[in-house]
Amino acid sequence: MIKSVNSFEQLQDICEFKNKHIWEYALEREAELAEISTDAMRNLVKKSLDAMKDAIKSGLCSKEMSISGMCGDDCDRLQRRYANRGALFGKLFEKITTYALATIEENLRMGKIVACPTAGSCAIVPSVLVAVSEELNISEDEQINALITAGEIGRIVSHKVALAGAVAGCQAECGVASAMSAGALCQILGGTNEQIFNAVALAMKNLLGLTCDPVCGLVEIPCVKRNPFLAIHAVTAAELAISDIKSKIPLDEVIDALEQTGKLMSPTLKESSQAGLAKTKTALELENRFFNKM
Amino acid sequence: MRQSSIMDIISPIMVGPSSSHTAGAVRLGLMARNVYNAPVKKITFRLYNSYALTGKGHGTDKGLLAGILGLSVDDTRIKNIFDSDIAKQIDYKFEYKEDFNRHPNAVDFIFDGNLSMQVSGDSIGAGEIVITKIDNFSVNLTGKYNTLLLVYKDVPGMISRVTKLIGVNIASLQCDRYAKGDDASMCICLDGEVDKALIDTISNFDDVYMVRYIKKLEN
Known part of the structure; x- marks a missing residue:
């Protein structure tokens, strides 16, 4: 019988007890639950990783607009600018932001992506993971390990908070994606389990309260640009955590705060497009245009 | 949990x-x-x-x-x-x-x-x-389990007649009916698979109108 691990404290304890990395423990448990070998389980994760890379590749060479016509050509714009003049923060920053836009734009034009954890937040984990792996020459095995850790982080959060904008706002979608990325990146940088948990906590803490107020109810405004923003946010969290900077509030308590904030958040700001950006003057004009076109 | x-x-x-x-x-x-x-x-x-x-x-x-x-x-x-x-x-x-x-x-x-x-x-x-x-039957199909779905006449003993034939573990069981003795539905979520022979056997039961074996979704 596999003991179910549904909090970060339990995860930390069991990893310490078994002297395992987060990914090792998660991989073995998943394989056991699915009644498959750990190699077969790794292959499942690799399929997701490969699909993430394919989405980046397709997204980089398209500027096809979404059905609504509101978004789709920003990745192209960003690439042209970087070709002309590099990013202030260098190549890694360029890659993360470009890959994030490539992926999320591939999503809105009905291309193939990996929901991670959701479609609207699908670009955050891949952009950080793939860009860093390319720049630091990280092996595929290590990339898979990092993705397992990202999945394990999201899984534990999902026990307390449904990862849906309609339930807890964008903090539970892009916010959690950013926290997952921070943990995965911290692991790639050689972080200990404790440092990984701190990276997650630091990323999550600084996104509490993020609402879900999409214009026209579509996964476009502000979702598209939010993905590169929160990908970079993940890097900040990992950099701090790997320096042994700790979240003064333990991770499980941060997740409690996430849950409470989600409950207190007005339903008008939870994917219902009844307030916030969705009800600005310009958003209403876009809405008129969109519904006339449809 | x-x-x-x-x-x-x-x-x-x-x-x-x-x-x-x-x-x-x-x-x-x-x-x-x-x-x-x-x-x-x-x-x-x-x-x-x-x-x-x-x-x-x-x-x-x-x-x-x-x-x-x-x-x-x-x-x-x-x-x-x-x-x-x-x-x-x-x-x-x-x-x-x-x-x-x-x-x-x-x-x-x-x-x-x-x-x-x-x-x-x-x-x-x-x-x-x-x-x-x-x-008009309430059901609860999530696509996560292979599911046997029956529509039948609400008569005593139907649940035991059906479930005792099922060899694999039953994850959940939900029944609904229009009224006592009227049409009823049974939704059995399974941890494993059942074969066609079993479905045919149940289909041939008296008072069973319809049987569907609904496979779980792959992704």
Whole structure:
């Protein structure tokens, strides 16, 4: 019988007890639950990783607009600018932001992506993971390990908070994606389990309260640009955590705060497009245009 | 406590843009197709609330049709499904409704032709779905389990007659009926598989009107 691990404290304890990395423990448990070998389980994760890379590749060479016509050509714009003049923060920053836009734009034009954890937040984990792996020459095995850790982080959060904008706002979608990325990146940088948990906590803490107020109810405004923003946010969290900077509030308590904030958040700001950006003057004009076109 | 997997978080591989409005729509379509279990000739999709309002921008209509046609959530044909040859083989239309007694992402599949049937479902977030009604019977099909679905006359002993034949573990069991002694439904979620012989045996029971074996969704 596999003991179910549904909090970060339990995860930390069991990893310490078994002297395992987060990914090792998660991989073995998943394989056991699915009644498959750990190699077969790794292959499942690799399929997701490969699909993430394919989405980046397709997204980089398209500027096809979404059905609504509101978004789709920003990745192209960003690439042209970087070709002309590099990013202030260098190549890694360029890659993360470009890959994030490539992926999320591939999503809105009905291309193939990996929901991670959701479609609207699908670009955050891949952009950080793939860009860093390319720049630091990280092996595929290590990339898979990092993705397992990202999945394990999201899984534990999902026990307390449904990862849906309609339930807890964008903090539970892009916010959690950013926290997952921070943990995965911290692991790639050689972080200990404790440092990984701190990276997650630091990323999550600084996104509490993020609402879900999409214009026209579509996964476009502000979702598209939010993905590169929160990908970079993940890097900040990992950099701090790997320096042994700790979240003064333990991770499980941060997740409690996430849950409470989600409950207190007005339903008008939870994917219902009844307030916030969705009800600005310009958003209403876009809405008129969109519904006339449809 | 609910069992969860990292694959709930780092998958599915799907065509965008929305897990609830696109992938969820495909999965609802696939489940409705499995429930109907006959060649689809004519179908009306009735979309409610958020599905009706933002469905076109999210490709919800394309997703529902693709599911009915048997395409999986990551099939790139979904994007241009209306122009595809497979879509031309059936007669379909969409209706859009507001009804706040229904889930924000609710849909009715109204099958016509030799066999009429209405299947209703909701897309409840992150690609998860639930089929809530088949004709007038309440059911709870999530696509996570292989499921035996029976429609039968409400008579004593039916549950034990059926379940004692099932060799694999039963994860859940739900029954509903119009009235005592009237038509009833039984929804049995299974941890494993059952074979065709068992389904045939149950189909031949007195007082059993319909048996469907609905396989779980692959992704």
